[in-house]
Amino acid sequence: MKTMEIIKINTKQTNKDYFKGYFSSHGIQIVIFVITFVLMSVVSFFNIATSKTIVTFDINEYEVGQVADRTITASKTIPEDDEYSFSIYKGETIIKKGFAISEAGMQKLERMASAPLYIDWRAFANSMLVFLLVISLAVFLYSKPVCGYNIQVKEQIFLSIMFILVFAITVFASKFSTFSTPFMLPVIIPSSFVIILITVLFGQKSAINFSFILGLGVLYAAPVSVVPSLFVLCAGIATVRIMRSIQHRMDMVSVSIVLGFLEAAFLFVFKIVYNNIDSTTLFAVLGVALNGFLSGILALGFLTPLESLLNTPSIFRLTDLSDLNNPLMRKMLLVAPGTYNHSLLVAQLAEAACETIGANAILARVGAYYHDIGKMEQPEYFAENQQGENKHDDINPKMSVLVVRSHVKKGVEKAHAMRLPKEVIDIIEQHHGNSLIQFFYYAAKKQGLEVTKEDYSYMGKPPTSREAAIIMLADTVEAACRSLENPSVPRLEKFINKLVEKKNEDHQLDKSGLTFADIDGIQQSFVTILAGYYHSRVKYPNQTDPDEDEVPTVHEK
Template sequence: MKGKIKMFNEMRKSLENLLRLFSNKWYIFISQAFVLFFMKYSLYFLNIERSIVEYLMLVSLVFITCELGISKVRFFKLHRSYVFTFYSILTVGMILNSLSYSYFGYPGISIFLPVSLITILMGTTAGISSTYYFSLSSAIILNYSLKYSLFFLFVGSLTVFLTRRINKRIDIARAAIFVSLLQAVLFAINENFFIPISTYTNIVRGFLNPILSSIITIGILPYIEYGSRIYSSIGMLELGNLSHPLLKQLSIKAPGTYYHSVILANLAEAAAEKIEVNPILARVGSYFHDIGKMKKPEFFIENQQLENPHSSLHPSLSHIVLNFHVKAGSELARKYRLPLLIEDIIKQHHGVRIQKFFYHKAKEVNPEVKEEDFRYPGPKPQFKEAGIIMLADSIEAAIRSIKDPTPSKIEEMVTEIVNDIYNERELDESGLTLKDLELIIEEFVRVLVSTYHQRIEYPREETKNNLVTLKESIEDESEHNK
């Protein structure tokens, strides 16, 4: 009896989750149903007759399959732009494939285009979801044709595999060549299994269309990035060029912050590689995380020379100034169309931590002051790369205070800071596990030890004598040769 009740509760929860999904994304479901309906009946020569209930059930299956896939990608929960861009690319892809069937007699003319765009911009999981979308949608439009579904599945899967780690534009063209070969082979295979076309003309078309699609992909990628603020690794690397106008301004107005950001980038990138998340996002996010400081650079210790302006300010005003650099950085990110995730890093790299120095200073004046009045605005880090940058930011700032940075002292300080931030519950929403933190500590220590290792000091007098002896030897050898 208890088992039946438990099963009933699980079914009820699953149904509630599905209803919640449809209620939250109803506009997407309706738009997809309309698009598929239009394409299905625009191919009037197929003479497909299906009941509306059966059709809606199939569309629901496609929609749920997509949503289950992209729900695993954290960025889709953070920004609606990801959802809108994802379904927009899918819709355009389906329309193009429908037109290709109408004019050429087979689909797949441009499957490389939408699947590669989604994979490059949003990652492997989103790319796989888009492949399932095309595979299942083809069943709806083309009368449950297994051969077309398998065609989309094979070509889409290879596209995802080849474009999942694209860092250069030429890599897109290379991926397209392999997809072209697969598509040409599928077109040439026996018509009873896959595509019912085996003429040389269509084999050539099957070979050429991924290559042409790759040219379009390379051409429109920057426009999609700029419009949606969802950047590929290619776009991120271009932003990470230190000649970017914002980074140039930072190096001039706040040179201490600029140097701190460059060191921080090395730390964050190494840690990201260690736990197998996006090292490019970690590096570029580190470059831009403190760009708001150039609005008031003199209020931050790394840019101060003689006077500390905070010494003449009330702690509450100092708190406002510190929080301002987060707000200013976020505004600059929007103004310069930086990636959404970079703006997130700017907002999240301090989380909601207490500004302890000014809090304790204020408490000396007023013992009843609250911690909440001296916290950063947040939110807490929402993804692993943001969590890594929070840790690296605190560690890089603290490590410079060590007078004699031996490996044991560095390891002790790194471990202490990571434990403090973890115990403050700042990493609860980042997705970082305890295993991740162990690996991050290990990598931070390795990088910092190699950066701050003690140099061997040579006695100046001894060096001078050695140079004199070397000079005399050279002169003697020259005279002997004469």
């Protein structure tokens, strides 16, 4: 009996600790969801309060002479005013089931529907259920197992703001007669504009997921027809597809033109499917075409400040950072030329590997360019910059380790000072993980010093992304293969496989998300690049060793 009580107590304590830990680690996300829910509720309240509804039925469903299908009684007293010269009293029967609706009864229905006292609380409760469904869908689509990454707070805030913006515009626009029809409402909904921003700032997966969430939100905001919701969904998916091939900011102009034509085509098809070709068709089609075109142009203007504010690794930001003529890279070329060339080759290896497995190739290239910027303060202590003299010969292994591993910390500090995207900073911080600095560890042991592996290891954490792991492997492989004699393809394959297996055995790849198939593809891409880099060259006739004293005369035939 006591054992069972102890088990129950331990179970309760475990559950309590679990929920406490969950809320402490996800507290900000939960707060954002609550705030989003409240703002959606405010917009919904406005929508319901300004709609002519009685109980849960639209006033347009009733007309004079119609046989009522239900009995409606007044739940509150409504006094007369300038527009209506009659009063309605609490408990008064307005229409009775089975009887025709009189003109006086119809006027009272209209009075009840337009009165601010008559808020359709059942419709408001229905909206709460819809919002819970939207949030549940968002939690599912942006969970790590589905989207493949942990959503950051800034992304969640931005997505929430964009959803509320589109939802509110849809609700408010539907109140105007010009946009009250389901085929005119898409003209004013800025869904493509929002999807473009999300695609560039947070990636295609995030934008696709948001398109489905937005479609559900618009479906509730415009309940007259599913056309606005279908249009938003189709336009969103098409926008993401178009944005896949862009590389430069000016590509947004062509995106705008294509998007304008596609949106016009979507709406025209819906018009045909729903047999709604009328006098407003031309205006509606031209309107959505203009919507699509302006979405791209406006997004181009908003992207630069948003990239700076959110500090995201957008395609445009990464393209700018990959320019080797920027001041930092030019300085590296001057003060640490060996590190500069090493970084270029690591970038080439990492980019090829990412393309092989479908990872973010341009992020890997930029991360590789900047992964060793911490070496610029003391470049002479790193092998690729040494020419004969080795600074480590004059200091003990313990000091050497402090100097070598400090380049990671200094690199992270430089990256923060430059406001590099977090994803690039993570690569700088994780490209050595917490691996052992073997050369100095064994040198210290050889000298008889008392050593521990922790004192001779890097202080970072193992890679948490595929791109960071690839750069770790590319960095290791490039540095090690420089010392490989006769780097033939079989020798490269064997040597690279050994290096990668060592990283895997040391648990450096455990949290990277790489599969065994990915690792095989990465190794093969490394071999292909390095085999081309180290290929043997043909010795030309009369080619001599430059160290020889005599230079023979070359006789031409």
